Amino acid sequence: xxxxxxxxxxxxxxxxxxxxxxxxxxxxxxxxxxxxxxxxxxxxxxxxxxxxxxxxxxxxxxxxxxxxxxxxxxxxxxxxxxxxxxxxxxxxxxxxxxxxxxxxxxxxxxxxxxxxxxxxxxxxxxxxxxxxxxxxxxxxxxxxxxxxxxxxxxxxxxxxxxxxxxxxxxxxxxxxxxxxxxxxxxxxxxxxxxxxxxxxxxxxxxxxxxxxxxxxxxxxxxxxxxxxxxxxxxxxxxxxxxxxxxxxxxxxxxxxxxxxxxxxxxxxxxxxxxxxxxxxxxxxxxxxxxxxxxxxxxxxxxxxxxxxxxxxxxxxxxxxxxxxx
Amino acid sequence: xxxxxxxxxxxxxxxxxxxxxxxxxxxxxxxxxxxxxxxxxxxxxxxxxxxxxxxxxxxxxxxxxxxxxxxxxxxxxxxxxxxxxxxxxxxxxxxxxxxxxxxxxxxxxxxxxxxxxxxxxxxxxxxxxxxxxxxxxxxxxxxxxxxxxxxxxxxxxxxxxxxxxxxxxxxxxxxxxxxxxxxxxxxxxxxxxxxxxxxxxxxxxxxxxxxxxxxxxxxxxxxxxxxxxxxxxxxxxxxxxxxxxxxxxxxxxxxxxxxxxxxxxxxxxxxxxxxxxxxxxxxxxxxxxxxxxxxxxxxxxxxxxxxxxxxxxxxxxxxxxxxxxxxxxxxxxxxxxxxxxxxxxxxxxxxxxxxxxxxxxxxxxxxxxxxxxx
Numbered sequence: 001x002x003x004x005x006x007x008x009x010x011x012x013x014x015x016x017x018x019x020x021x022x023x024x025x026x027x028x029x030x031x032x033x034x035x036x037x038x039x040x041x042x043x044x045x046x047x048x049x050x051x052x053x054x055x056x057x058x059x060x061x062x063x064x065x066x067x068x069x070x071x072x073x074x075x076x077x078x079x080x081x082x083x084x085x086x087x088x089x090x091x092x093x094x095x096x097x098x099x100x101x102x103x104x105x106x107x108x109x110x111x112x113x114x115x116x117x118x119x120x121x122x123x124x125x126x127x128x129x130x131x132x133x134x135x136x137x138x139x140x141x142x143x144x145x146x147x148x149x150x151x152x153x154x155x156x157x158x159x160x161x162x163x164x165x166x167x168x169x170x171x172x173x174x175x176x177x178x179x180x181x182x183x184x185x186x187x188x189x190x191x192x193x194x195x196x197x198x199x200x201x202x203x204x205x206x207x208x209x210x211x212x213x214x215x216x217x218x219x220x221x222x223x224x225x226x227x228x229x230x231x232x233x234x235x236x237x238x239x240x241x242x243x244x245x246x247x248x249x250x251x252x253x254x255x256x257x258x259x260x261x262x263x264x265x266x267x268x269x270x271x272x273x274x275x276x277x278x279x280x281x282x283x284x285x286x287x288x289x290x291x292x293x294x295x296x297x298x299x300x301x302x303x304x305x306x307x308x309x310x311x312x313x314x315x316x317x318x319x320x321x322x323x324x325x
Numbered sequence: 326x327x328x329x330x331x332x333x334x335x336x337x338x339x340x341x342x343x344x345x346x347x348x349x350x351x352x353x354x355x356x357x358x359x360x361x362x363x364x365x366x367x368x369x370x371x372x373x374x375x376x377x378x379x380x381x382x383x384x385x386x387x388x389x390x391x392x393x394x395x396x397x398x399x400x401x402x403x404x405x406x407x408x409x410x411x412x413x414x415x416x417x418x419x420x421x422x423x424x425x426x427x428x429x430x431x432x433x434x435x436x437x438x439x440x441x442x443x444x445x446x447x448x449x450x451x452x453x454x455x456x457x458x459x460x461x462x463x464x465x466x467x468x469x470x471x472x473x474x475x476x477x478x479x480x481x482x483x484x485x486x487x488x489x490x491x492x493x494x495x496x497x498x499x500x501x502x503x504x505x506x507x508x509x510x511x512x513x514x515x516x517x518x519x520x521x522x523x524x525x526x527x528x529x530x531x532x533x534x535x536x537x538x539x540x541x542x543x544x545x546x547x548x549x550x551x552x553x554x555x556x557x558x559x560x561x562x563x564x565x566x567x568x569x570x571x572x573x574x575x576x577x578x579x580x581x582x583x584x585x586x587x588x589x590x591x592x593x594x595x596x597x598x599x600x601x602x603x604x605x606x607x608x609x610x611x612x613x614x615x616x617x618x619x620x621x622x623x624x625x626x627x628x629x630x631x632x633x634x635x636x637x638x639x640x641x642x643x644x645x646x647x648x649x650x651x652x653x654x655x656x657x658x659x660x661x662x663x664x665x666x667x668x669x670x671x672x673x674x675x676x677x678x679x680x681x682x683x684x685x686x687x688x689x690x691x692x693x694x695x696x697x698x699x
Contacts, residue, residue, distance in 0.1 A: 042594070043497070050493045053486075054507045057562070061510065063532065064522040077530045084532045130403040139396035149403075152411045154686045158623050158653045159675040162668070163414030163421070165660055166432070194406040224395070253516050255629060256657055271517040275633055289525050296518040307513040315509065318570060 064300070068095055068293035075289045095294040103295055107266055108273035115188045115269060116251035120244050122193035127243065130199045132228050135206035136214070149196045164191050165260055176263050184267035188258055192250075198243045205236045242317030245310050252303060270299055418679075421672035429665045441673040461670055467635075467648050468655040468674070474553055475560065475651065476621035483561045484613055487568035492602060494569070495576045505573065512566035520559060520630020527555040527631075547637045549648045556649075560627050564620070568613050575609035576602070615689040619682050625654035652678050 026034070070088045073079040080089070099105050133139075134146055168174055168191065173183040209232060217227040233240065255271040262268045265276065279292040307314055421427050422441050424434030443449040447465035450458050494505055511519070527533050527543035534540050542548070543555045583605065587597045603610070628635060628649050635647045635654050650658060652674060659671035 046493050046497055050490065050497065050504060053490060054504055057508055057511060057565075060519055060522045060526065060562070063526055064519070067522070067525055075525070075530075077535075082530070082535075084530075084535045126402045126406065129399040133396045133399035137396040137399065139393045142396070145400065145404075149407070152407060152415075154683055155411060155415050156619075156623055156679060156682050158625075158656065159418055159679045160411060160414035162656055162660060162671055162675055163417040164410055165664070166417070166429070167409065167414070190406075191410045194403050194410070196407070199403065249513070255517055255626065260657070260660055271515060274515070274517050274521065275629065289528075292521060293525065296515075296521055299515050299518045303513050303515060304510075307510075311506065314513065315570060318512065318567060 061300075064293055064296055067289060068297045069093070070290055072286070072288060072290055092290060095290045096298070098291050099295045099298060103278045103291065104266065104273065105295065105298065108268065108270045111185075111267060112251060112270040115185060116248045118185070119189045119192045119251060120247040122189065123195055123198065123247055124240060124243065126194050127198045127202055128228070128233060128240075131202035131206050132224075132232065134199070134203045136224070136228075136232075149199065153196050153200075161257065161260070168261060174261055174263065179263045179267070181267055184262045184264070187261035188254075188269070191257075195243075195247075201243070202236060202239055205239045206232055209235055238313065238316070241310065242313045245306065245314055246317050248306070249303065249314075252299075274299060415679075418672045418675050421669050422676045424669060427669040427672075429668050434669075441669045442677070445670045445673045445677070461667075463647055463650055463658075464652075464655055464670075464674060467650040468652045471553075471649060472622060472624065472651045475557065475624050476618060478553075478557045479560045479564065480614060480617040480621055482557075483564045483568055484610060484617065486561065487565050487572055487613075488603070488606070488610070490565070491569050491572035491576055492598060494573060505569075508569050509566045511563050516563065516626050517630040519563070520627055523555055523559045523562075524631050542637075544632060545637070549637065552632070552637045552649060556627060556631060559631060560621070560624065563627065564617070568617075571609050571613055572606060575606045579605050611692060612689075615685055615692075619685050622678060622681060622685075623653050625651050625657060628654060 066086070066088055067075060069091050070085075071079070071090060071092050074085060074089055077083055130149075134142065165174075168187045171186075173179070173187045175183070213231055214227060217231060222230070251269070253271060254269060255275065258267075258269045259272050262272070265272070268276075274292070274295055279288045279295070280286070281288055423437050423439060425436040425438040425440065427434040440449060440451075444451045444461050445464045447460065447462060450460045452458055490508060494501060494508070497504070524544050525531060529540060529542055529545065531543075533543065541551060543551060579602070583601050584597065587601055592600070628651065632649055635650045635658055637648060638646070647658065656671045656675050656678075659667045659674075664671075
């Protein structure tokens with residue numbers, strides 16, 4: 001049979017010509033429609049797949065919230081015949097009341113906020129100064145010093161903990177019996193005042209500021225100091241906001257170092273409080289999961305709010321830094 | 326001779342106001358007719374020799390050169406802090422790790438030795454202060470295998486999942502931003518808090534056992550390798566957002582033409598993924614692999630958050646087997662519990678970790694010069 005590629009469906013030539021490929025027996029229209037259907041199917045599958053994964057990602061958060069509203073009997077399955085419920089039978093707001101009354105939530109929270117504010121402020125200051133020196137001033141050995149700085153980034157922080165512990169102890173900040181709150185704060189703040197990565201980040205940002213602005217400031221008789229604070233810092237505020245948020249999150253998440261240096265539980269940070277023994281029933285030795293989850297929700301929510309408001313800065317900062325804190 | 330000849334040439338060519346140098350042989354120079362090029366070269370050289378002005382109006386160089394001390398003043402806080410809290414610790418840790426009988430109180434030992442490494446690696450037994458022989462088994466028996474398992478399970482798995490999610494996210498139109506935010510959520514959480522949620526989920530009476538109709542001890546009193554399952558799931562869950570973020574930004578930078586070409590060739594989706602997307606994302610994937618490996622070597626936080634102690638038996642004291650130690654947790658555990666007697670072993674462990682991470686970092690910087698563009 002002769003292959004017929006063009007099918008004159010009508011005797012009259014003109015717009016009625018349909019192109020058909022006989023081998024597959026489908027017209028272009030059919031192929032187009034088939035492709036469309038295939039596309040719809042694949043899009044649907046993509047959505048199903050991605051929504052399923054998104055549910056998996058969210059599930060721990062959901063579980064955290066509903067567990068925080070359950071009674072202990074329901075969490076352990078005692079009151080539900082050994083089965084887990086996907087929604088609390090009795091909504092226990094009292095779990096949250098307990099967190100504020102019995103668990104020293106406010107103490108841990110204020111510790112965390114004080115440490116976060118002061119370590120962030122210190123980091124911002126040192127970072128701005130160093131980045132300014134590297135970006136704008138020219139001095140002997142600049143490149144060498146910068147290389148040394150960058151090389152310290154290779155030292156894992158975990159390696160320094162051991163020696164830093166000895167160092168802060170030799171400063172007299174760790175005293176097992178009578179460590180004061182100020183000493184505990186100093187232990188948690190001072191060692192984290194420098195971040196080479198942030199210096200690097202800000203230096204790159206400073207370098208992008210055109211020279212003309214500097215010269216204009218000079219013409220106006222402004223000093224370097226003025227120029228730094230009135231021109232450079234405002235221009236680079238997005239980077240500084242990113243640094244601030246990441247640093248805050250770092251303090252929010254820090255656990256091991258406060259655990260090591262704070263000899264009194266009342267000086268520790270929020271993560272330590274969560275993990276601590278406040279939620280274990282002293283009589284039965286059973287962990288009160290409901291209370292613990294309520295505290296967990298209270299710790300997670302501020303971070304979420306921060307994320308909602310500063311999403312752009314966080315994602316930008318993380319994309320470039322790839323680290324917390 | 327040559328010097329004078331040049332001067333002479335310039336005077337002729339540009340009639341400048343250079344002082345005529347009187348000297349022997351000045352008149353002896355033969356008149357050469359080497360052409361225009363030769364003369365121009367001479368002039369350029371002379372201009373190059375003009376003394377630079379000390380202070381120029383433009384440029385930042387000059388401001389700096391007269392403010393040398395100022396720059397160091399700006400750098401002073403960072404340099405002091407870095408040397409106290411980064412450089413000194415590095416040296417001190419290495420020093421402790423090679424010190425014999427290091428004393429935590431006065432900071433000195435009785436000599437240099439490599440025994441600490443041998444003891445930590447289980448090659449040698451140690452004698453403690455009471456004169457008893459003992460073996461330091463935790464590092465070899467638990468820390469290294471656990472770290473390796475965590476590393477080689479979570480890093481490839483999380484990169485694979487992140488790649489699939491990133492490609493899927495990139496291909497959809499509606500809710501893309503929203504879903505992107507959802508997948509980023511695990512990053513903006515308190516690690517300790519969410520680890521405890523996993524502990525509830527994987528509880529003996531928890532939802533996982535419930536769903537699958539089994540009663541396995543995942544957390545409390547679990548077998549060591551069973552406990553690795555919730556641990557690895559948690560680490561993957563926690564590390565995916567960052568990887569998606571990096572891969573997605575990589576994907577958005579890929580030229581659409583490649584995909585159009587593939588469409589014309591009617592390549593299947595799997596083939597497009599394997600032959601176009603993955604190769605084009607190779608810099609990002611490589612970066613994620615190396616940072617992932619380094620991060621996984623340092624894993625300890627997730628163990629604290631889920632288990633609360635480096636053991637599936639909970640924090641039962643010194644007698645419990647610390648079967649969930651990792652390399653970093655080993656160091657911390659010594660600091661927390663045996664800082665007076667075993668600190669040199671902790672230092673040795675830290676130095677070993679540093680060496681491995683340094684190797685990876687160097688490897689990364691070497692490879693990234695060739696292939697990674699970020």
